[in-house]
Every structure is written in structure tokens, then in C-alpha cells.
Amino acid sequence: MFAISLVVLFFVISGICLFLLILRLFLYRTALIHVVNKWVHWIEDGMHVHQIFKVPEFNHDNFQENQFYGQVFTYLNSLASIENSDFTNLFSGKKSNDIILYLDHNQTIHDTFLGARVSWKNEVNDQKLGEDQSCCRRTLLLKIKKKDKRRILRPYLQHIHNAVSEDLQQRKREVKLYMNTQYDHRINGRWNSIPFTHPSTFDTMAMDSDLKYRIKSDLESFLKSKQYYHRLGRIWKRSYLLYGPSGTGKSSFVAAMAKLLNYDVYEIDLSRVADDSDLKMLLLQTSNKSVIVIEDLDRFMNDNKSVRGVSFSGVSTFMDGILSSCRGDEKIMIFTMNSKDKIDSSLLRPGRIDVHIYFPMCNFNSFKSLANSYLGIRDHKLFPQVEEIFQTGATMSPAEVGEIMIVNRSSPSRALKSVITALQTNAATGWRLSESASSRPSAEESGGESGGVFWKDKGSVPVAKEVRKLYGLLRLKSGKISGPSVAKEVRKLYGLLRLKSGKISGPSGHDSEMIER
Template structure:
């Protein structure tokens, strides 16, 4: 009986509303009705504590880049972890040239994101397109967009910071999800021809900072520096500096310099250009190669001390040779007097820090060497190589990372006595991560055998190091006695 009365009352109210609405449409002209409706909406907005922002997929006939950025941003695990959705349905997508699968909001679903402690409600609004399409460009059958709701007192935060944060995060996700490439300069190709100066292959190196065998504190310092660089566009523009940075990786062979470069590329989502200086004819070709590199890339010159002769600079007070008025061309048709067939230190310095280094942005130069003492000080000074990173012998924290990577050992899994012995020997043995990795690979199917193998290798190397030190001390004493 109560339900019957409820439905009767509801039908009476709906009939009364329809009757009242019909009278209004008869008495009030359309202009007054529209003005009344606008006034009603303004009153509701004035009384509401929230403001709304609409981000449509199509702006006129052009695609709205902010809509695409919002899609990528909301697909991140960070946004989904801090937010809550009204349903468990998510839309899965995979972009072209990407192996990563991302998720996003389903149609007309909601998500709450938190930015600097401020909750922001997102709603993915999808509705059929009712207006006819008279554009030369076919539009989708559905109108798609995001509605962003935030408290009015945080309106400026959204307009000044939040939207910029979304765009930066989306660009990072886009780079990270896309396949990266490893480039090398083509051998024997003249840059004056139509041949491609760079050849590329997909870059699939698995090295990351998490798996890199290195002191954790040093890794955090490098990661913070890389992140600060990639987010520093406004800083470099304000200070008038070229948006580039240089890293010098030095240390013994097998210390992980190449793995560090791969980890940097995977961390930033950059391509790698592996420049082989011995294949570059002269300084002019070196500049042209630089001009044909893309932004957001890492330009690498490995074993810089072995690539070209960079230590024989002439002193300022040395007399300069008088040029030959009739130079004879060499076998390549170039004059030998103007260094036309070689890369000079001056050309390399201009490549990294001169005017030509500014053609492009967001690029990192990385030099590697096993003998840093052989490099000219002008090549490794600040401004060219901003950060010097010593890739030294394996330390105990680096050893624990290797044991985790190869054997699955977590902190505390090792016997305390074995851990103490490893820590004692690793400081004396002077073994590189590559040396220890080789021992672990051979015995990876037996964890205990692998640890014993590492202990035996460390003991043998430590004894050899002590023997070399004693021999060197004996030789020094003999030389002192002879003198």
C-alpha cells in the first residue's frame, strides 16, 4: 500500500511539473527562458564549492594534445594507486611501436587523483555526436573528453602547475613506452652524399639502475642529476645555457661503463648515438654528424683516449709552421696541411661545448676511458664533462646487488660469517663486477656453489694483489739503496 501511494505521489508531481513547464513555455518568450536558464546555472555555480574544466578530444577539427596527455597521465600506476575508480573496468591499450600495455578510464568512469595534497576528480565523458559533420576531416562518431573538478580555492594550482605536471609526465611516459634505438655512424659514407650518416638498430639492453652493480648512494646521486637535467628546460633557457650535459665515465675495464650508459638511456627514455671517431674524416664531418642527431639522446664516445690522438696539442709558445703555398693533395683528395683528414682536439671541443653543440636540445654527451690521466684537461673540464663518475672495482654493496641479480639473494639471506668474509676480501681483491659476474654465471644453478666460487676467486685475487704490492715495495727499496 505504501509503494502504491509513493508512485501515485510521484506521478502527481511529474504531471504538475509538466503542466507548469507548459505554462512557462507559453507565457515566456525564448529569450527570457534562455536568460533565466543562464541565471539559474550561474546561481548554482556561485553556490557550488567546485569549478570544472572540460578537455575535449577534438578542438574544432584539430586533435587536442592536452586530451592525449591526460590519457597517458591517468594510465600511470601512480595515478591509479593514489586514486580510486567508481568501477573495476579499465580500458587496455598498446601504442604503435611500443611493447608496453597501459590502462585508462573506461567510458563515463571516474578517478580521483591527488596533486600536492589536493584531490582532483576526473571523469571520462563519452556521448554520441549529434551535430552533422561538415568538415573536410571526418570526425569520430562519439564526442570524447575529460571533465576535471577541483575545489575553487585550488583553481590557480590547476592552471599554473597541475596541467604542466600532466604534460611533463605524459612526455616521459611516451618516451619510456616507445622503442629506443642505438645509432652508429656509417662506415666510409661521405656526408655530402645522400646516404644515411647514421645506421640504427632497436635498443633492447636490459640494464637499469636497479640492476647496476654500484654503490646505491652514488646511483641515487646520478639518477637525481639526470632527472634534474631532463626537467630543467626553463632553467637552461633562463640562464642562457645550452640544454646539454656531459658525463665522464672512467675506471678499469669491466667496471660497468657500458651498462651505466644503457641504464641512463633506459631511465630517461633517450636514444643512443655511439660515435666512432675513427670513422670520421675531419672536423667538418664531425659537425655534420652532430647536426643529424635528434634531441633527447645520449651521444657516446667510448674509449676516448684510444679513438684519436687528443694529447699532442701544440704549446702556445711553440712556433707555428708556415703553410705550404702549393699543398699536394693526399689520396683522399684533401690537403694535409689543414688537418682535413683528421679530427683534432679543437674540433672535438667545439663538438661538445662550442656553438655547434647548441644545434639541438636535451642531449647528453658521455665519454668513457680506462685511463683518465691520458686525457687533455681541456676536454674534461666543467662545462664539457660536468660530472666525473669513477667506475671502480666491485664494492661490497655492489657485490650484494650482483648476488641478488644472479642468485636471488635478498639482504639477510647470506650467513653472517660468509657476509663478513666477503666484505673483508672484496676490499682487497680489486675485482671488477664483470669478473664476479663471470663466476656467478658459471655456477648460477647452485647458489651455495656460486658463493663458494666467489670466495675462492676473491681469495686468489687478494693474494695476487698482496704479492704484487710486496714485489713493488721490494723494487722501491732496491732503487733507494742503489741511489
């Protein structure tokens, strides 16, 4: 009897084990296990009291990004549990074969820490702003059992901080470009960012090497001068004005400076700024160690329609950087212009603009530098001919020269011939010369009442040299022009000479020149 009961018991236990095994296999095969897990967690959650902690994207004053939000977001995206979520975003990473998982709006994911289970929700509330505009208010919600709070909350937050600090440092090295969005009083954050991948560096810029060296040293010595500025009672900021004709590399140089510093770039589009206080707000929302850029400031200052609500005093206060000093860290400001001619000199006074850097049209030296980087040649039998044409005063922007070289990069000889033809055409029409003359730094700019440090790349040339150039140009032209048009051309060149002689100042024995006042 006892033996029979043992056999029955054996079969019952075996049956139960078999049943559980088949059930487990079934649950896992059909993924029903996840449904069961959900129910278990749901029942368990229902038996506990929870506490919710909010991590909003912006600080309570709504001015600045809440840095902890960024840290938590990075941490959550790195969790293995994001892979087990019901849904999530997949994006390509930096490398071509990288795929990254990214929290979706209103997605919830779970994490465990010291045996306690917590959940995070990426809460995004869409706000309708107008007909076709909306904005989002983002908050990360941490849900934690009340019984676990005392034990794990602080160490858990510290754990997040430690886990991402290395990752953040890595990301800090990736420079970002921020652009301001259209003003709307209901939007907190006004900056949208993308990775800053502009390929320009100091090395790729065709510029006088001495000038590059001095700009680099200026930046480096500024960065080391926190105590010095503090002792002087000055805001720790440095403003640069890059000015010169179109296509001479001003925007590319902004990128090169940001890369050298490894700073994020905040480019302010003044046409999207509502008024002076909006401009202040944008400045306040920039992060530490950043380059703040306003491109084509002359265009905005001369075109009242474009600046709309931003006043002259709004721009000058912005340039003084008083507000940025609230953040305490260094600020680099860069403004670009085609010409300073119509700009109120008070806007360019020392303190507002510390360094003026002139970007000239192409000369023979910059041409050689472009030929080296675009065509890979340091010398060529056509170089003397190119130099001769440059000496006549013919010129082009580096952008134009670069474009010709790119198109003809398979044949350096063809590229150089095309550059020669283009320079001859420009010289013959005289258009480029007069354009470049008018955009060179004027005597007023290099010695006038506005201030700062002036750095120019062959910006000033002696009158005698200019006369020689014009004579050469005249000879070149007279080969092509006859009769009354010669007299007309002579008159034109005489006018041009007078224009230049009013603008030419100082000797130009050096490639670049620095005038401190």
C-alpha cells in the same frame, strides 16, 4: 504474340544475369578481377591529369631527416591496401606472433580519401658508391588527380598526420640505438638505427645507491631547467664522464641512463668519422631528446691513427655542443674512459664535462648487490669470508664476479667459493690490486685543475686503511711465498703503497663522494 515476346525477354534477361553471375564467379575464382580492376584504373588514370608530390627522406639542406617522410611511411604501412599489393615485405613484429607488412622498394599502393583515389610510390634509387658500396635515396611520391587536388590535398595530409601521431608517440617510447656509418660525401643520412634493447637499468646496476640517487636527481633537475639555462645564456646540455677500469659497468650505465630518460642513443664511432666537419654533421643529424655517446674516448685521443681526421679542437668543439644548440632542445652527452691520466685537462674542464662519475672495481657492497641479483641471495655463511678478502685489498671487476656467478648460478655456495678462489688468486698475484690502484681516481683527478662535479663510489680511501689492507695482503702472500721472494713482494708492496699514497686523498667515511668546484 505478346506473351511469346515476354517469355523470350524473360529468357534473355535470365541468360544475361546468369552469364554475368558466372563471369563474376569466374573472375573472382581465378582472381582475374584484379586484372580487370587494373585495366579500369589504368584507363581512368589515362583520362585524367595528375600531379605528383614528393616527400623526400631528408630535408632540402640534406642535414636532417624529414619528419613527414617518417609519418607517411608509417601511415602507408598501416593501410589495408598494402595487403592487396602485388608484392610487399613481411617482417616479424615485436611480439613473437606479430607479423608486420612493410612497403618494398619501388612498390606502389593506393589509398582513397573523401571518394578520391590517390597512389603512393616508395621510390628508392640505388647509387653506386664504389666497388662494393652503394647507398639509397628514398622518396615517397604522392600521385593525385589534378581535379581532386584542391578539394582533398590539405585535408588528406592532415589526415595522415593525425592518423600516425598516436602511433609515433607509441614508437617514441621505444628507444633506438643509432650508429654512424662510414663517411661518404654522397650519403645523406649517416645514422643507422636498431631498437635499443639493452637490459641494463638503474636497478640492475651494482652501485652505491646514494650515487645512483644523485645521478637520477641530477638528470631530472637538468631536464626541468630549460628556462634556467636560457636565462644564464648557456646551452641546454649536460655532459657526463664515466671512467674506471674495464668491466665496471660504464657501458651498461649508459644504457641505464638512456632508459631512464627514454631517449634515443646516438653512439659515435670516431674511427668512422672523416674529419671535424663530418663530426659536426653527425651532431647536426641527431634528433631532439637524445643521448650522444662516445665510448673509450681516451683510447681515441691517445691513438692518433684511430682518430684520423678528427682533431683535438674538433672533439672539444663537439663537446661544447655549440652546434647541437641550433636544435634548441636538451642534449645529454656521455663519454666513457678507462683512465683520465693521459687526457688533456682542458678537454675535461667544467662546461665540457659537467659530471665525472668514477666506476670502481668490485667491493663488498657491490659484491652483495651482484649476489642478490645474480644468485638471488641477500646473505650467506660465506659472506664474512668474502668480506675479509675484500678487506685485504683483493678485488675483481663486477663483470668478472658476474661471470662467475652466472656460470655457478645453480649453486650459490659453489659460486661464492669460486669468487673467493678467484679473489685469492688475484690477491696472490697482486695483479688486480695494482691494476685497481692505478685506475682509481688520482689526487689530480679528484682535486686537480680539471673541473666539474666528481662522484665516486668509494673511490678514495684513507692511507691508514690502505696500509691495513696491504698488511693483510702481505700476510696472505707470506703464507704462500717464502725466501727471497718475500723480500721482493715487500718491495713491490712498498712501491705500491707509495703509488697509492700519492693518489689517495680525503676521508672516505661515505660510500660515494661529490666534490663541487
